[in-house]
Amino acid sequence: MKKLLWAALLSLVFILGACGGGGDEEGENGGDTETEESANEENGSGDVDVAAAEQVYEQSCASCHGGDLEGNVGPALNEIGSKYSAEEIQDIIHNGKGSMQAQNVEEGDAELVANWLSSME
Secondary structure: OHHHHHHHHHHHHHHHHHHOOOOOOOOOOOOHHHHHHHHHHHOOOOOOOHHHHHHHHHHHOHHHHOOOOOOOOOOOOOOHHHOOOHHHHHHHHHHOEOOEOOOOOOHHHHHHHHHHHHOOO
């Protein structure tokens, strides 16, 4: 009986550990907003609502790509704009790529996040 209890407890610890680590939701915005806004202006997409894009990212992307774009289960996105355009990022969100499956993100939210991520170079 003790072996079964220990096995159940150990399983619970592993399950809870796998579910955690979704990222720190507070303090993410730090002083990065000004840098991101200037990057948006350089790319000609200065009308991106950075705060709204970050909120959508936190809700839909951060659990796999990390709260600071540093990667987690999915790859890091902190320099994704140097590899993909906003349109390509939006296509990846809707259709998936590699091991990433298509995401159920509304069109406007996907466009917002794609424009924001394309500024990350």
